[in-house]
Structure formats: C-alpha cells, structure tokens
Amino acid sequence: MSPFPARPAPGDQPVLVAGGISDSHTWNLVYLQLLLEEHGHRVVNLGPCVPEDLLIAEALAHRPALIVVSSVNGHGYHDGMRTVTRLREHPGLAAVPAVIGGKLGIAGPCGADEVAALRAAGYDAVFDDSAESVAAFRRMLGTLPQRALV
Amino acid sequence: MTGGGFGAFVRRAHGAGHLVVQPRMGMSSPERMRAGLLATRDAEATTVGTITLDSYTRVGDLESAELAVLEGVALNGYPIVSHVPATTRQVLDGIHGPGFPVQVRHGSAAPQDIFRALTAVGLDASEGGPVSYCLPYGRVPLRESVAHWTASCEGLAALRGAGAEPHLETFGGCVLGQLCPPSLLVAVSVLEALFFHRHGIRSISVSYAQQTDPRQDAEAVAALRGLCARFLPDTEWHVVVYAYMGLYPETEHGAYRLLGKAAELAVTTGSERLIVKTVAESRRIPTVAENIAALEYAAAVAARTPRTPLDATGTQTYAEAAALVNGVLELDDDLGTALLTAFAEGRLDVPYCLHPDNAGFSRSYIAADGRLAWADIGKMPLNGIADVRPAQAVTAAELLDSLSYVRRSFDRRDPEDTRARETARP
Numbered sequence: 001m002s003p004f005p006a007r008p009a010p011g012d013q014p015v016l017v018a019g020g021i022s023d024s025h026t027w028n029l030v031y032l033q034l035l036l037e038e039h040g041h042r043v044v045n046l047g048p049c050v051p052e053d054l055l056i057a058e059a060l061a062h063r064p065a066l067i068v069v070s071s072v073n074g075h076g077y078h079d080g081m082r083t084v085t086r087l088r089e090h091p092g093l094a095a096v097p098a099v100i101g102g103k104l105g106i107a108g109p110c111g112a113d114e115v116a117a118l119r120a121a122g123y124d125a126v127f128d129d130s131a132e133s134v135a136a137f138r139r140m141l142g143t144l145p146q147r148a149l150v
Numbered sequence: 151m152t153g154g155g156f157g158a159f160v161r162r163a164h165g166a167g168h169l170v171v172q173p174r175m176g177m178s179s180p181e182r183m184r185a186g187l188l189a190t191r192d193a194e195a196t197t198v199g200t201i202t203l204d205s206y207t208r209v210g211d212l213e214s215a216e217l218a219v220l221e222g223v224a225l226n227g228y229p230i231v232s233h234v235p236a237t238t239r240q241v242l243d244g245i246h247g248p249g250f251p252v253q254v255r256h257g258s259a260a261p262q263d264i265f266r267a268l269t270a271v272g273l274d275a276s277e278g279g280p281v282s283y284c285l286p287y288g289r290v291p292l293r294e295s296v297a298h299w300t301a302s303c304e305g306l307a308a309l310r311g312a313g314a315e316p317h318l319e320t321f322g323g324c325v326l327g328q329l330c331p332p333s334l335l336v337a338v339s340v341l342e343a344l345f346f347h348r349h350g351i352r353s354i355s356v357s358y359a360q361q362t363d364p365r366q367d368a369e370a371v372a373a374l375r376g377l378c379a380r381f382l383p384d385t386e387w388h389v390v391v392y393a394y395m396g397l398y399p400e401t402e403h404g405a406y407r408l409l410g411k412a413a414e415l416a417v418t419t420g421s422e423r424l425i426v427k428t429v430a431e432s433r434r435i436p437t438v439a440e441n442i443a444a445l446e447y448a449a450a451v452a453a454r455t456p457r458t459p460l461d462a463t464g465t466q467t468y469a470e471a472a473a474l475v476n477g478v479l480e481l482d483d484d485l486g487t488a489l490l491t492a493f494a495e496g497r498l499d500v501p502y503c504l505h506p507d508n509a510g511f512s513r514s515y516i517a518a519d520g521r522l523a524w525a526d527i528g529k530m531p532l533n534g535i536a537d538v539r540p541a542q543a544v545t546a547a548e549l550l551d552s553l554s555y556v557r558r559s560f561d562r563r564d565p566e567d568t569r570a571r572e573t574a575r576p
Binding site: 021022023024025026027029030031034035038045049073074075078103105107 | 206208223225287289326327328396435503504505545546553
C-alpha cells in the first residue's frame with residue numbers, strides 16, 4: 001500500500017478522494033484509494049471532513065481526472081449538494097467529472113428524487129453502498145480517459 | 151466523592167451486580183430526543199441515557215447545525231449548541247438525575263462550545279479525548295486538539311464540588327473502529343485517562359471496543375484494568391466496552407450474536423458498562439425501538455454471565471500496552487507535549503490512519519487464528535515484544551475482506567447461538 005497522502009507526479013491527472021464535509025469516517029476513503037490505485041489511477045486522498053473551499057483549492061491545484069466524494073454518516077445528501085454546488089459555481093471546475101457515493105441519508109439509501117437532485121446539482125453519477133454500486137463504480141473507472149501507465 | 155454523578159451511578163450498579171447498558175442515540179428533534187431518553191430510562195435493563203450530537207456540531211460547523219434547526223432538517227444527532235438551553239432543559243426535565251444520568255456523546259477535537267452547552271443545562275458527563283477525537287477522524291492538527299482538550303477538561307473540572315463530580319470517558323479504546331491491534335487501543339485509552347486526570351477530572355471511564363477475537367479482547371480489558379489500577383490513584387474509574395464498531399452483521403441473528411458476545415466480554419472481564427449496537431446498524435441510524443431491543447437483549451445476556459476476569463499482566467497485549475504507555479510517559483512531564491512528541495516520532499502510530507500528524511508506518515492484519523496482529527510496528531517501542539509478520543501490499547479486495555471479517559463470521563448461521571438468543575429475548 002502506498003503511504004498517505006499519495007502525491008501525483010507532475011503532469012499526471014490524479015483522482016481526488018474526499019470525505020463529506022461533516023463525515024469523519026475513513027475506512028471508505030482507504031478502500032477507495034486502494035481500488036483506484038489498482039485501476040491505474042494516482043490518488044490524492046484528502047481524508048475526512050473536507051470543506052468545500054479545500055476541495056475547490058485541491059481541485060484547482062491538481063486538475064483531477066475525477067473527484068470522488070464518499071460519505072457514510074447520513075449527511076451525504078446535504079453535504080454532497082453543498083459541495084457540488086460550490087464546485088460547479090467555480091470557474092474552471094464546471095466540467096471536471098465528479099461522483100458521490102456511500103450511505104447518503106440518515107434513513108437508508110437515497111430515493112430516486114434525491115439521486116436526481118444530486119445529479120441535477122452537478123454529480124455525473126450517484127452510487128449507494130451496495131455491491132452492485134461498487135461494480136458500477138469500477139465499470140465507470142474503466143471508461144475514464146486519464147489513466148497512469150503502470 | 152458524592153453519590154450523584156455518572157461515575158457513581160455506574161459504580162453502584164456494578165456493586166449491585168448489574169451491567170449498565172447504554173445506547174448511542176441522538177435525534178435533532180427535541181420531542182424525539184426526549185422520547186428516546188424516556189424509552190431508554192424505562193427499558194428492562196440498568197441504563198444510562200445518551201445524547202449523541204450531530205456531525206455539524208462535531209466539526210464546529212454551528213452555522214449548518216443552526217440552519218438545520220431553523221429549517222427543521224433532520225440531522226444525525228442532537229445539536230446541543232444550536233438548541234437554546236431552555237429547549238434542552240425541557241428535553242431533560244424530570245428524566246435526568248441521580249437515578250438516570252445522561253452522557254453527551256459527540257466526537258469533537260474542539261469541544262469547548264459543546265461542554266459549555268451541556269453544563270449550561272445541568273449535565274456533566276461526556277467523552278472523547280485529545281487523540282481519539284482528532285487523529286483518525288478529522289482535520290484538526292493534533293497540537294490544537296491537545297490545547298482544546300486541555301481547556302475543556304479544566305473547564306469541566308471546575309464544576310467539581312457542590313455535589314458535582316464531572317465525568318469523562320476516553321474514546322481511545324475505539325480508535326479506527328476496527329483493525330487496530332488491542333494493545334494500541336488500551337495504550338491510547340490509558341493515556342487519555344491520564345490526560346483527563348492531570349487536568350483535574352476525578353471521575354473517568356476507559357473505553358475498549360470489541361475486536362476480532364474474544365480471548366484477545368478479554369486480555370485487552372484485563373490489561374486496561376491493570377494499567378488503570380496502576381496509573382489512576384484518587385480516581386473513580388470504570389471500564390466501558392463497546393459492541394463492535396466496524397462493519398456490523400447484516401442479519402438479525404448475526405447482529406444479536408455479536409451484541410451477545412460484547413455483553414459477555416463486558417461481564418466476564420468485570421467491566422461496568424456496555425455501549426450497544428442494533429440490528430439496523432449495517433443499514434442506517436437505528437430507531438428508538440431498535441435501541442431498546444438491543445439494550446434489553448444485552449442486559450439479559452449480561453444477567454446470566456458470570457464475572458471471570460483474567461489476570462491483568464502476563465499477556466502479550468499487556469506487555470505491548472505497557473511498553474507503549476511507558477514509551478510516551480518518559481518523553482515529557484507534560485502529557486500533552488509527550489503525546490505530540492510520541493506521534494511526531496512515530497512512538498504511537500495508528501495503522502491506516504490518514505491524518506497528517508500520524509506517522510503512517512504501522513500496519514495491522516487479522517491472523518489465521520482471528521487475533522489482530524502487527525504487520526509493521528513502524529517506530530513504536532515494540533521490538534522484541536510484538537510478533538510482527540512482515541507487511542505485504544494489501545489490495546482493495548483484501549482490505550474489504552478484513553473489514554468484513556466480523557460481519558461475515560457472525561452472519562453465518564449458528565443454530566446453537568440462535569436458540570440461546572431466542573430464549574433470552576423478552
């Protein structure tokens with residue numbers, strides 16, 4: 001396993017991994033880092049409780065191939081809406097691919113309306129924490145254009 | 151020492167032969183919070199109450215917590231700083247007292263606002279710690295967390311006298327939730343208890359979270375008790391066991407079996423209190439009814455389990471934990487400074503922890519016999535003490551496999567244990 005936090009080589013577009021604004025969980029982030037690295041991506045793991053300003057600053061600094069927001073504390077929907085709204089408002093970050101996943105509500109998985117709202121706010125994909133969603137996430141990784149040559 | 155506080159209640163219950171059981175429960179609605187406390191008090195068990203705070207309050211984002219209160223958005227806990235004191239007093243009215251103490255559970259590396267809010271409504275029991283509420287779970291630098299916790303402990307300790315004996319519980323025994331070898335959990339729990347003591351707190355509980363192997367867990371709690379007996383004079387202390395904090399079983403029978411094992415661990419080791427988990431844990435935040443069912447089940451298992459504590463010393467867990475604690479204490483007379491140096495030098499090093507103030511050299515794994523072991527001790531003073539299997543690269547699938555080890559083991563059907571559960575249920 002690579003040491004944390006991993007830093008990408010210059011000129012190489014990493015994947016940015018971030019916990020929800022108020023979410024202190026980290027095993028999900030460690031798992032995502034390993035999964036992404038195994039798919040050939042370099043990872044910048046921002047850790048838990050990532051505020052919008054930090055995510056925006058890191059996204060501007062790294063120009064990531066993908067931003068992955070992961071949350072399991074039940075605030076994922078509300079935190080995720082705030083994050084992506086701020087991100088998409090920022091000049092230069094309107095088109096960076098961004099996805100969110102995990103346990104996103106306090107009463108279980110998000111409903112179709114909430115998933116649609118998250119997509120409308122700017123996420124390219126929304127995943128729950130099921131095995132099917134992990135498989136779908138992996139399929140999506142395979143379609144990303146930017147992969148490190150390893 | 152007076153008889154009215156959280157610690158005194160737990161001590162009395164233990165003296166009467168009862169394990170105190172406690173939920174992790176918090177709702178943003180005052181009415182629902184009050185109903186949850188009432189149901190906890192009235193459960194068929196010896197209980198204490200919990201007000202678990204929401205994540206916004208935990209990270210100090212009080213603006214978001216306030217907005218949620220104004221807009222009626224449901225949070226994952228009770229925003230005690232954002233509700234006016236009169237509201238929280240109404241939540242507690244006629245419920246909180248010597249016969250039913252209430253603990254505020256939060257998770258903050260900067261808990262001053264939280265401590266002010268809970269003392270303003272007459273509460274004096276909380277939990278956390280300068281290390282355990284900083285390193286694995288947030289972005290606050292360890293140096294700032296130590297300063298915040300110093301001020302917070304001293305503020306809380308100022309309540310002593312006039313009948314109050316404020317209580318703090320270490321969260322150090324739960325660091326990472328899972329896959330942290332027990333000796334490091336015990337060491338951090340002991341060091342945080344010592345930190346509380348040096349800043350004036352005289353009623354303390356030390357936590358330990360159930361891990362992967364019952365025998366190793368029993369050794370760990372024995373080691374924790376042995377070290378507390380040695381290091382905590384003039385202190386009213388007890389041990390609180392947490393039902394497994396990692397990926398919880400998804401089946402009802404698995405969830406109850408694991409909770410039952412946690413209750414057995416608590417009682418056999420002579421521990422005084424247990425934090426329960428519920429059947430809903432793997433899916434969402436549990437309902438009040440699910441919490442009550444878990445409390446009553448744990449109490450029933452506890453009532454039929456004898457106390458059979460192990461000798462504290464003489465185990466590998468004790469040797470490792472004592473080496474870690476001593477390795478920190480010898481660094482500086484000021485424990486806060488010693489903790490900062492310990493992490494800076496990697497003498498304490500939490501495996502898989504993403505925080506920049508953690509060295510990040512250590513790694514752990516689940517051995518073939520189910521015990522948690524070190525794959526790499528980094529620079530921790532465990533040479534010649536810990537059995538170390540050289541670290542190998544871990545794949546995402548292997549990590550998930552390890553994280554799911556307990557869930558998988560307990561979801562597997564075991565007819566004998568299921569029968570035991572059925573007869574124990576009220």
